[in-house]
Amino acid sequence: MFNVFLHYLQSKINLTEDEIRLIESVSIIKKLKKHQFLLSEAEICTHSGFVCSGFLRKYSIDDKGIEHTVYFATENWWISDRQSLMDGTPSKYYIDAIEDSFVLLISKTDFEKLSEKIPQFKDMVNTILQRSLNATHERINTTLIATAEEKYIQFLKSFPKIANRVPRRMLASYLGITPETLSRIRKNISTK
Amino acid sequence: MFNVFLHYLQSKINLTEDEIRLIESVSIIKKLKKHQFLLSEAEICTHSGFVCSGFLRKYSIDDKGIEHTVYFATENWWISDRQSLMDGTPSKYYIDAIEDSFVLLISKTDFEKLSEKIPQFKDMVNTILQRSLNATHERINTTLIATAEEKYIQFLKSFPKIANRVPRRMLASYLGITPETLSRIRKNISTK
DNA sequence: AAAAAGTCTTGATAAATGTCAAGTATAAAT
DNA sequence: ATTTATACTTGACATTTATCAAGACTTTTT
Numbered sequence: 001m002f003n004v005f006l007h008y009l010q011s012k013i014n015l016t017e018d019e020i021r022l023i024e025s026v027s028i029i030k031k032l033k034k035h036q037f038l039l040s041e042a043e044i045c046t047h048s049g050f051v052c053s054g055f056l057r058k059y060s061i062d063d064k065g066i067e068h069t070v071y072f073a074t075e076n077w078w079i080s081d082r083q084s085l086m087d088g089t090p091s092k093y094y095i096d097a098i099e100d101s102f103v104l105l106i107s108k109t110d111f112e113k114l115s116e117k118i119p120q121f122k123d124m125v126n127t128i129l130q131r132s133l134n135a136t137h138e139r140i141n142t143t144l145i146a147t148a149e150e151k152y153i154q155f156l157k158s159f160p161k162i163a164n165r166v167p168r169r170m171l172a173s174y175l176g177i178t179p180e181t182l183s184r185i186r187k188n189i190s191t192k
Numbered sequence: 193m194f195n196v197f198l199h200y201l202q203s204k205i206n207l208t209e210d211e212i213r214l215i216e217s218v219s220i221i222k223k224l225k226k227h228q229f230l231l232s233e234a235e236i237c238t239h240s241g242f243v244c245s246g247f248l249r250k251y252s253i254d255d256k257g258i259e260h261t262v263y264f265a266t267e268n269w270w271i272s273d274r275q276s277l278m279d280g281t282p283s284k285y286y287i288d289a290i291e292d293s294f295v296l297l298i299s300k301t302d303f304e305k306l307s308e309k310i311p312q313f314k315d316m317v318n319t320i321l322q323r324s325l326n327a328t329h330e331r332i333n334t335t336l337i338a339t340a341e342e343k344y345i346q347f348l349k350s351f352p353k354i355a356n357r358v359p360r361r362m363l364a365s366y367l368g369i370t371p372e373t374l375s376r377i378r379k380n381i382s383t384k
Numbered sequence: 385a386a387a388a389a390g391t392c393t394t395g396a397t398a399a400a401t402g403t404c405a406a407g408t409a410t411a412a413a414t
Numbered sequence: 415a416t417t418t419a420t421a422c423t424t425g426a427c428a429t430t431t432a433t434c435a436a437g438a439c440t441t442t443t444t
Contacts, residue, residue, distance in 0.1 A: 060333055068336035070329060083326040092333070129321050134275040136328045137262060141252055141284070143335055144260040144368045148431075168392065176336045181431055183393050340401075360422065373401055375423050 001029045001102045004052040008076050013120040022117065026110035032056070032097040038079070039095040045084035047105040051077050054101020055165055058093050059173065069174040072098075074162055078128065079103070098167070143176065149185045151175045193221045193294045196244040200268050205312040214309065218302035224248070224289040230271070231287040237276035239297040243269050246293020247357055250285050251365065261366040264290075266354055270320065271295070290359070340369045341377045 002024055009015060009023070028047070032038060038056065039045055049056075051073050058071040058079060070093065073079040084091040085108055106114070115122040142154055152175060156163050163171075172182040194216055201207060201215070220239070224230060230248065231237055241248075243265050250263040250271060262285065265271040276283040277300055298306070307314040334346055344367060348355050355363075364374040 060337065062337045068333065070333050070336065082322060083329070086322060086326065126318055126321070129318070129325060130274060130278060133321060133325045133328065134278065136325065136332065137275070140328065140331060140335070141260065141262055143332070144262065144365070145252065145254045173336070178432060179392070180394085180433080184431095187393080370402060371422070372403080372424085376401090379423080 001052040001104060002027055004075070004102075005050055005104050008050070009121075009124075012124050015118070015120070019118050019121075023114060023121075026106055026114065028105040028107075030103045030105055032101045032103060034097055034100050037094060037096045038103060039081060039091055039093065041092060041094055042090045043084075044088055045081040045091050047080065047107050048085065048111050049073075049079045049095075050104040050106075051075055051079060052102040052104050054097060054103075055099040055162070056095055056097050056101055056103070057170060058095045059170075060093050067170075067173050068176075069170050072159075072162060072166060072170075072174070074165070098170070099165070148175065148177045148181055149188070151177075152182065152185050153189075193244040193296060194219055196267070196294075197242055197296050200242070201313075201316075204316050207310070207312070211310050211313075215306060215313075218298055218306065220297040220299075222295045222297055224293045224295060226289055226292050229286065229288045230295060231273060231283055231285065233284060233286055234282045235276075236280055237273040237283050239272065239299050240277065240303050241265075241271045241287075242296040242298075243267055243271060244294040244296050246289060246295075247291040247354070248287055248289050248293055248295070249362060250287045251362075252285050259362075259365050260368075261362050264351075264354060264358060264362075264366065266357070290362070291357070335368065340367065340373055341380070343367045343369075344374065344377050345381075 005023075005027065006020065015023070029052070030038070032054065038049060039058075041061070053075055056073045056079055057069050058073070058081070059067045059069045061067055071079065079095060081091040081093050081095070083089065084093075115125060142151060146154060152171075155171065155175065166174075168182055169179040172179045175182065177185075197215075197219065198212065207215070221244070222230070224246065230241060231250075233253070245267055248265045248271055249261050250265070250273070251259045251261045253259055263271065271287060273283040273285050273287070275281065276285075307317060334343060338346060344363075347363070347367065358366075360374055361371040364371045367374065369377075
């Protein structure tokens, strides 16, 4: 599984043999069965996660017990609760596996060590952060501008590969609508 | 006006005289009258902006001509369209002044130069990016979880200082509701 | 293979929010 | 200071989306 991560890294930066060995030495491979948790609310997030295979999601649960999906992560995506990781505060989120998955974990201190010792690694992370921020801003804009139907169509366009892998009720919770509404939207679109 | 920026920098990092002079040499002070634009849709964003005084907002306009505010920025806040700045693509957003303002601008290349020559500057920017990303994730979660009234109350709590300075229709567009709905929410709260 | 659990869809109804129109209040321009 | 423009509020009504309940379909477990 480390090879998946290595391929990812090598598609972005050049690494020496020593650097690769250093990265591998701090990488923890974790196998997650479907429904298994990587993080639960009130826990403190201690590791950055990189999805080698499978599918995970991050969500919060409100007062009424309703889940709200804030993020999906599949192969070659990062996942963690950066807020909790950064500040050492309890997380408000759950992260669990939608499919059987392999996640590569790097502890906070090891991650900082890598950033310090491998400048390209630090720059890569920085670039990812910026792209992530752009994507998140884009999502907020879509939320403000689009109707429920438009949001759904936009999701299909933005993530064509994962759209079929996501259970509908989770997709609904990501879009901020109920499963019933999503069901009606889909019906409505199919008759066009 | 450069002093406002310098104070901000010195509250976060230590700088030598030379470094300060370097930063000052690439800083452009721009005065903006109320309603004046810093960026318009279809333009390419070329500078990072730091608000020394005043108040700005960033928004998009949809097909129906309705404005959707994605961001407010007051003293000591950064503002730009990072997506456009990073990729050199035309912006989807407008940035204009809600109040007469002074904005300190640094061009993309100068910003990169500063990051390269002043490591603490780069680290500071990185930290700001991370905090910004956390705040944006938080906003998405609130959008998914909260009712219109809860979003409004949350805004008051999160930004007590600027709540009174923001025209209501812009606040409404930030919350993703109409001015009429905001008006009714306020009335409803005041009678409690 | 059958039973159980969970998921998706559909219908009836309720609640929240939007739209349009008019009036009031406030700020800007002359 | 008066006029003009803009912003805010309120009411009546329309639309969208949520809620609740039931049935159909899938997947998982036994």
